Amino acid sequence: MEAICAFDRLIPGRGAAALLADGTQIAVFRLPDDSLFALSNRDPFTGANVMSRGIVGDRGGEPTVASPLLKQVFSLKSGRCLDDGGTALEVFAVEVVDGEVRVGADVRAAVLWPEPPPCRCDRTRKRPSRRSPATPSR
Amino acid sequence: MSDKRLVVVGDGMVGRRFLEAIAERDPSWDVTVLAEEPRPAYDRVRLSAFFDGVSAEELSLATELPGVDVRLSEPATAIDRAARAVRTERGEYAYDKLVLATGSAAFVPPVEGAGLDGVFVYRTIEDLEAIKARAEGRRHGVVIGGGLLGLEAANALRLLGLETQIVEFAPWLMARQLDEAGGGVLKQHIEKLGIDVACSTGGTRIEQAGDRLLMETNVEGLAFDTDLIVFAAGVRPRDQLARDCGLEVGERGGITTDTACQTSDPDVYAIGEVAAMEGVCYGLVAPGYTMAEVVADRLAGGEATFPGADLSTKLKLLGVDVAQFGAMDGPLATTYLDPAEGLYAKLILSDDAQTLLGGMLVGNAEPYPLLRASVGGPVPAQLADLLSSGEVEAGLPDAAQVCSCNAVTKGDIMGAIHDGCTDVGALKDCTRAGTGCGSCVPMLGQLLAEGGVEVSTSVCEHFTQSRAELFDIVKVTGIATFSELIARYGTGAGCDLCKPAVASILASLGGGHILDGEQAALQDTNDHFLANLQRNGTYSVVPRIPGGEITPDKLIVIGEVARDFGLYTKITGGQRIDMFGARVDDLPNIWRRLVDAGFESGHAYGKALRTVKSCVGTDWCRYGVQDSVKMAIDLELRYRGLRSPHKLKSAVSGCARECAEARGKDFGVIGTENGWNLYVGGNGGFTPRHADLLLADVDSATLVRTIDRFLMFYISTADRLQRTSKWVEALDGGIDYLREVIVDDRLGICGELDALMAEHVANYADEWKGVLDDPEKLQRFVSFVNAPDTPDPSIEFETVRGQQFPAATTDRSHTGPVLLGIPERKYQ
Numbered sequence: 018m019e020a021i022c023a024f025d026r027l028i029p030g031r032g033a034a035a036l037l038a039d040g041t042q043i044a045v046f047r048l049p050d051d052s053l054f055a056l057s058n059r060d061p062f063t064g065a066n067v068m069s070r071g072i073v074g075d076r077g078g079e080p081t082v083a084s085p086l087l088k089q090v091f092s093l094k095s096g097r098c099l100d101d102g103g104t105a106l107e108v109f110a111v112e113v114v115d116g117e118v119r120v121g122a123d124v125r126a127a128v129l130w131p132e133p134p135p136c137r138c139d140r141t142r143k144r145p146s147r148r149s150p151a152t153p154s155r
Numbered sequence: 156m157s158d159k160r161l162v163v164v165g166d167g168m169v170g171r172r173f174l175e176a177i178a179e180r181d182p183s184w185d186v187t188v189l190a191e192e193p194r195p196a197y198d199r200v201r202l203s204a205f206f207d208g209v210s211a212e213e214l215s216l217a218t219e220l221p222g223v224d225v226r227l228s229e230p231a232t233a234i235d236r237a238a239r240a241v242r243t244e245r246g247e248y249a250y251d252k253l254v255l256a257t258g259s260a261a262f263v264p265p266v267e268g269a270g271l272d273g274v275f276v277y278r279t280i281e282d283l284e285a286i287k288a289r290a291e292g293r294r295h296g297v298v299i300g301g302g303l304l305g306l307e308a309a310n311a312l313r314l315l316g317l318e319t320q321i322v323e324f325a326p327w328l329m330a331r332q333l334d335e336a337g338g339g340v341l342k343q344h345i346e347k348l349g350i351d352v353a354c355s356t357g358g359t360r361i362e363q364a365g366d367r368l369l370m371e372t373n374v375e376g377l378a379f380d381t382d383l384i385v386f387a388a389g390v391r392p393r394d395q396l397a398r399d400c401g402l403e404v405g406e407r408g409g410i411t412t413d414t415a416c417q418t419s420d421p422d423v424y425a426i427g428e429v430a431a432m433e434g435v436c437y438g439l440v441a442p443g444y445t446m447a448e449v450v451a452d453r454l455a456g457g458e459a460t461f462p463g464a465d466l467s468t469k470l471k472l473l474g475v476d477v478a479q480f481g482a483m484d485g486p487l488a489t490t491y492l493d494p495a496e497g498l499y500a501k502l503i504l505s506d507d508a509q510t511l512l513g514g515m516l517v518g519n520a521e522p523y524p525l526l527r528a529s530v531g532g533p534v535p536a537q538l539a540d541l542l543s544s545g546e547v548e549a550g551l552p553d554a555a556q557v558c559s560c561n562a563v564t565k566g567d568i569m570g571a572i573h574d575g576c577t578d579v580g581a582l583k584d585c586t587r588a589g590t591g592c593g594s595c596v597p598m599l600g601q602l603l604a605e606g607g608v609e610v611s612t613s614v615c616e617h618f619t620q621s622r623a624e625l626f627d628i629v630k631v632t633g634i635a636t637f638s639e640l641i642a643r644y645g646t647g648a649g650c651d652l653c654k655p656a657v658a659s660i661l662a663s664l665g666g667g668h669i670l671d672g673e674q675a676a677l678q679d680t681n682d683h684f685l686a687n688l689q690r691n692g693t694y695s696v697v698p699r700i701p702g703g704e705i706t707p708d709k710l711i712v713i714g715e716v717a718r719d720f721g722l723y724t725k726i727t728g729g730q731r732i733d734m735f736g737a738r739v740d741d742l743p744n745i746w747r748r749l750v751d752a753g754f755e756s757g758h759a760y761g762k763a764l765r766t767v768k769s770c771v772g773t774d775w776c777r778y779g780v781q782d783s784v785k786m787a788i789d790l791e792l793r794y795r796g797l798r799s800p801h802k803l804k805s806a807v808s809g810c811a812r813e814c815a816e817a818r819g820k821d822f823g824v825i826g827t828e829n830g831w832n833l834y835v836g837g838n839g840g841f842t843p844r845h846a847d848l849l850l851a852d853v854d855s856a857t858l859v860r861t862i863d864r865f866l867m868f869y870i871s872t873a874d875r876l877q878r879t880s881k882w883v884e885a886l887d888g889g890i891d892y893l894r895e896v897i898v899d900d901r902l903g904i905c906g907e908l909d910a911l912m913a914e915h916v917a918n919y920a921d922e923w924k925g926v927l928d929d930p931e932k933l934q935r936f937v938s939f940v941n942a943p944d945t946p947d948p949s950i951e952f953e954t955v956r957g958q959q960f961p962a963a964t965t966d967r968s969h970t971g972p973v974l975l976g977i978p979e980r981k982y983q
Contacts, residue, residue: 045940067680
C-alpha cells in the first residue's frame with residue numbers, strides 16, 4: 018500500500034488524482050459519508066486521465082462516478098461501466114491509516130461477474146408501459 | 156421502346172407528391188417532368204415564411220428521385236394528343252400516359268392599371284423576390300384580397316416592415332371559411348396589429364403618381380396612395396394547355412376529370428388545383444395529394460378513386476388562430492362570442508343536435524383537431540369547456556380521421572403507439588400523420604398519453620420533481636445545500652444529472668462562489684475547474700471580452716499568456732479568444748496574469764451567459780442607427796455570471812442589416828430608427844431557429860427591464876438543459892403568452908423577477924479572482940494530490956501549423972479498458 022495524502026485534503030463528494038510510484042494514475046473518491054473508493058483515473062472511452070474529476074452519486078443505491086467527458090457512469094465498488102457492460106475501470110484497495118490515505122492493488126479486480134448488468138440504453142428506458150390504455154391524466 | 160413513358164407537366168407540391176408516390180408504387184415508369192419554374196417543388200403553403208427568414212432552400216420539397224428526368228425552366232407549350240407527345244420550346248416528349256399538374260395562377264381582377272410597375276401577384280418565390288425588391292426603402296403596401304391568400308400576403312408585407320392595408324371585396328374577411336361574426340372578430344385581431352382593413356371595397360383603377368401608385372375604389376371618396384399593390388384575391392386553374400388540345404374543361408375552368416382523375420382522354424390525368432374533379436376545383440393541398448396518390452395507384456394497376464375532400468383548414472395568420480371544418484351551415488348552431496378576448500366559435504349541428512356537422516373557430520383553435528375528428532359523430536364536449544381547457548378526454552372512435560392531409564385514423568396511430576412509437580417524431584415517421592399542415596400534432600400528443608406513454612419531467616431517479624419545481628422549492632424554502640434538498644425532497648445520493656442542475660439553481664438564486672463548501676461537489680468538471688475540459692484532459696481558458704471590444708494592450712496580454720503557457724489560440728464564434736491545452740495546475744497561474752491585466756472569467760465553461768456579440772454600430776458604421784457596441788457591453792456586464800438551465804447567448808446589431816446575427820441568439824437586440832427591437836428564443840446549433848420579435852421600437856430602459864424579466868422567467872421555469880428556443884416553443888401560448896407575462900405582468904410576478912435580477916447584478920463577483928484569493932480553493936488545482944508539481948505525464952502535444960495540438964498518440968490504446976470475463980452479448 019502506498020500513502021498518497023492526508024484524508025482531510027479530500028473534499029467530501031469529489032475525487033482527486035494521484036500518481037503512484039509505478040506511474041499508474043488513480044482516482045480517489047471521498048463520499049459525503051467519508052467512505053473512500055479508488056479506481057483507475059483513465060477514462061476507457063477517451064483515454065484521458067480524468068475520472069477523478071467526475072461527479073459522484075448513486076444509481077439504484079450503487080455508488081457511482083460519471084466520466085466528465087462523455088458522461089458514462091461507472092460503479093465505484095466494482096468499476097464496471099453501468100452504461101456499457103463490457104467496460105470497467107480497474108479497482109484499487111484504499112484505506113486510512115493514521116489520518117493518511119493509502120492505496121494498493123485490489124484482489125477484486127480479478128473477480129468475474131456472473132451476470133451482465135441491466136442495459137441502460139435509451140430504447141429500454143423510453144419504451145411505453147404496457148399497461149392497458151388509461152385515460153389521460155389531465 | 157417500352158410502353159411505360161410517363162410525362163408529368165408541372166413540379167409543384169402536388170406534382171412532387173405524385174412523383175414520390177409513383178416511385179414508391181411502380182418504379183418501372185420512365186418519368187419526365189416538365190417544369191416552368193427555375194427551382195424544383197417548394198412549400199407554397201408556407202410561402203410567407205420566406206419573409207420571416209426562411210430561405211428558398213428550406214422551403215424546398217425537392218427529394219432524390221433516381222431515374223426521374225426533371226426539366227426545370229422548360230414549360231410545356233402544347234400537347235399533341237394524336238401523336239401522344241408534349242412540346243416545349245426545346246423539344247418534344249412522347250408519352251404513353253400524361254399527368255397534368257399545372258396548378259393555378261393568381262387571379263387578377265380586370266382593374267385598369269393592374270399591369271403597372273409596383274403591382275404584383277402572390278404565388279411564387281420569384282413573385283416574393285420582386286415584392287421584396289420593391290419594398291426596399293419604402294413604407295406602404297396594399298393587398299387586394301382578404302381571404303386565406305390575402306392575409307398571407309398581408310403578413311408578408313408586414314414582415315417586410317411596410318404599413319399594410321387590406322382591401323376585400325366581400326363584406327367580411329375570409330368569407331369562404333367564416334361567417335360575418337367570425338370575420339368581424341378576425342378583423343379586430345388584425346387591426347390590433349396595425350394593419351388596416353377595408354371590406355366591401357374593390358379597386359377600380361390604378362394609376363402611376365410619380366414613384367407611387369394611386370388606387371381608386373368603388374367607395375365614394377376612398378382611394379389609396381401606396382408604394383406597391385399585391386393581388387391575392389384568389390386563383391384560377393391553369394388549364395390553357397388542356398383547352399388548346401381539346402380536353403374537356405369545366406364551366407368555371409379546370410380540366411374535367413372523373414373520380415379516377417382521368418380526363419376526357421383516357422391517357423391523360425389531371426391532379427391538383429388544375430383538376431375540376433367532377434366539376435369542382437379544390438384550392439387546398441390535401442385534396443391534391445389525394446389525387447396524386449389516386450393516379451399513382453391507377454398507373455400501378457390499382458383501382459383507387461377520389462374519396463371526396465375534407466376542406467377543413469386551420470392556420471395561424473398574423474398570430475391569430477383561425478379554423479374551419481366540415482359544413483359551413485346547417486339546421487342548428489351553437490355559438491360563443493367574446494369580443495373582449497377576441498374569441499369566436501360556432502358549431503353546426505344536425506336538427507336533433509346529436510351530430511356535429513362542422514364549425515369554425517377564431518382566436519383559439521386548440522379544440523380544432525378534436526372537433527374536426529368528431530365531425531359526423533356526437534359533439535365531444537361543451538363548447539365553453541373545449542375553449543377554456545383546450546384539452547378534453549379524447550374519446551374518439553378508432554375510425555375517426557386525425558390527420559386529414561395523409562388520411563391517418565386514430566386507429567392507425569394507436570396501432571403505431573402499441574408497436575413502440577413513444578413520441579410525436581416517431582409517430583410522424585411511422586404513420587405520416589402530422590407531416591402535412593401539422594394541425595393534428597397536438598392531437599398526437601394527447602393520443603400518446605391515451606396510449607399510456609408517459610412523458611416524464613422528473614430530473615432523474617433521485618428527484619421526481621421537474622427542474623422548475625426544484626427551483627420553486629429552493630426559492631420558497633430557502634434551502635441552501637444539495638444534501639438538505641435531497642434529504643427532504645429526493646432519494647439516494649444524487650448523480651451527474653441532478654447535482655449540476657441543483658448547483659445551477661443555487662447559483663441562480665445567489666449562493667455565493669460556486670466552489671464554496673458543499674457546492675463544490677455538485678459542479679460539473681467545467682464549473683469545478685472554471686475552464687472547459689477538452690478531450691485529452693486539458694482545459695481551455697476564455698477571458699470575457701464584453702461586446703467583442705478589446706484594447707490593443709489587452710490583446711497583447713492574451714498573446715503573451717498564450718505564448719508563455721504554450722496554449723493553442725483560436726478566435727471563437729462569440730467574438731472572443733479561446734486558449735487551449737492548459738493543464739489543471741497551470742490554470743491559476745494563467746488566471747493571475749489575466750486578472751492582473753484587468754480580465755475576468757468569460758464563463759465559457761458554465762451554463763450561464765456566454766457572450767453578447769455586437770456589430771460596430773453608429774460610431775464607425777455608415778449604416779448604423781444605434782450604438783450597438785455600448786449596448787452589448789452594458790448587457791454583457793449586467794448578465795455576466797448569471798447561471799441558467801442552459802447556456803445563454805446574445806447579440807446586438809446596430810441596424811436591420813443584422814451583422815451581429817442577433818436573431819440566432821437566446822436574446823437578440825436590433826437597433827431601429829426609434830430605439831430597439833428585442834427578439835427572443837433564437838438558436839444556432841443542431842436545430843437552428845430564428846428568434847421571435849417580443850418588443851419593437853422600445854427605449855434602452857424598457858429593453859433592459861424586459862430582458863431582465865425574460866431571463867429570470869426562463870431561469871425560474873425551464874427544464875434542465877432546455878434552451879430558450881425550446882422553452883418559448885413549449886410555453887402554452889408561445890411568444891404572445893410570454894409577452895403577457897413579462898410585459899403586461901398578467902401573472903403579477905414581474906416585481907419578483909426584477910428583484911431576482913437586481914440581486915444577481917448586485918452580487919456578481921469574478922469567479923477566477925474568487926479562487927486566486929482563497930488558498931483553500933487554490934490547492935485543488937493540482938494534477939496529482941500527492942505530486943502537486945508533476946504535470947499529467949500522459950498529456951502530449953505535437954506542433955501543427957505553428958501551434959500545439961493534442962498528440963495523436965495521447966490516448967486510446969496503450970492501456971485498453973479492463974476486459975471482463977463475460978461473453979459479448981446484446982442486452983436488447
